[in-house]
Amino acid sequence: MFNPLRKRLALLALAASTLAALAADKPNVVILATGGTIAGAGASTLNSASYQAAKVPVDKLILSVPELAKVAQVRGEQVSQIASESFTNDKLLALGKRVAALAKQADVDGIVVTHGTDTLEETAYFLNLTVRTDKPIVLVGSMRPGTALSADGALNLYNAVVVAGSPDARAKGVLVTLNDQIDSGRDVSKQINIKTDAFSSQWGALGMVVEGRNYWFRAPIKRHTAQSEFDVEQISQLAPVEIVYSYGNVPASLYEAAAAGGAKAIIHAGTGNGSVADRAVPTLRKLRQQGVQIIRSARVAGGFVLRNAEQPDDQYDWVVAHDLNPQKARILASVALAQGRSSQDLQRIFWEY
Known part of the structure; x- marks a missing residue:
């Protein structure tokens, strides 16, 4: 029915x-x-x-x-x-x-x-x-x-x-x-x-x-x-990293101020190939000797920073950011340095990531 x-x-x-x-x-x-x-x-x-x-x-x-x-x-x-x-x-x-x-x-x-x-x-x-x-x-x-x-x-x-x-x-x-x-x-x-x-x-x-x-x-x-070798679930705090933007007549005191504020690394947003003004070189070398990592990036929109070009990075124990712009270089350094790294290991990380 x-x-x-x-x-x-x-x-x-x-x-x-x-x-x-x-x-x-x-x-x-x-x-x-x-x-x-x-x-x-x-x-x-x-x-x-x-x-x-x-x-x-x-x-x-x-x-x-x-x-x-x-x-x-x-x-x-x-x-x-x-x-x-x-x-x-x-x-x-x-x-x-x-x-x-x-x-x-x-x-x-x-x-x-x-x-x-x-x-x-x-x-x-x-x-x-x-x-x-x-x-x-x-x-x-x-x-x-x-x-x-x-x-x-x-x-x-x-x-x-x-x-x-x-x-x-x-x-x-x-x-x-x-x-x-x-x-x-x-x-x-x-x-x-x-x-x-x-x-x-x-x-x-x-x-x-x-x-x-x-x-x-x-x-x-x-x-x-x-x-990745990094895991956000294992990170409790990011390392303090600061960016110093380079320009004509840039004073070395900006780098000193970043270090005095507790920066574990300074991203140098350099001109051209991450170039460093001659008057800033002694300050950056001194800061590196005090344990602050120095990372050369570039303020230009394209290209990448060559190691040991413009500056003798091997001699100064500096790191280059490769093709990462300053703000992304800061992120990578903050993550990597949360666990502490040698400059050699930090450079490897910048090549790989």
């Missing part, structure tokens, strides 16, 4: 099982929100460069991009709510430990970190060095607040979730997705402050995301994540 109620219940059960099956096929992605422009708001739709960062909470950020539900099962956590220029070593460690804990969970396939663009490259490199996992970790930000005309944050976030949930993004280290590009967290840096294509790497992007599909063109060669 025909029973419409029983038929309706059967159809509902079938629909529920179908939805469950569809959900099961989608990757589980956790979004950790830290603030920044991607969570910012302006006074009007015309405010694309003047606005308040870190205003929109993670739940509203996720709801503003309903397309996320089509590519992943997404949940969010509010780790912090700040503009990224206010990131400290303590905040880096707290974020890194949370990312590492999530990466160990069987029900997490990938992690997205929303972040302000000012120091996004530093956080990406820190996680690349210290979170020991093959699972995709993707940092994302935006150059315009969500309230602006032609806001870039929604698509950037969508692309980040796509990448974080993709099996083909595994074992590639920490990634950064902005402006449709997929960059290595090690290589990428912010090059301009008023364009949506603000981030690039002198060695080129790893790939692109186009209409929800990843296209890969190269892979990172330096040590990272699961192959």
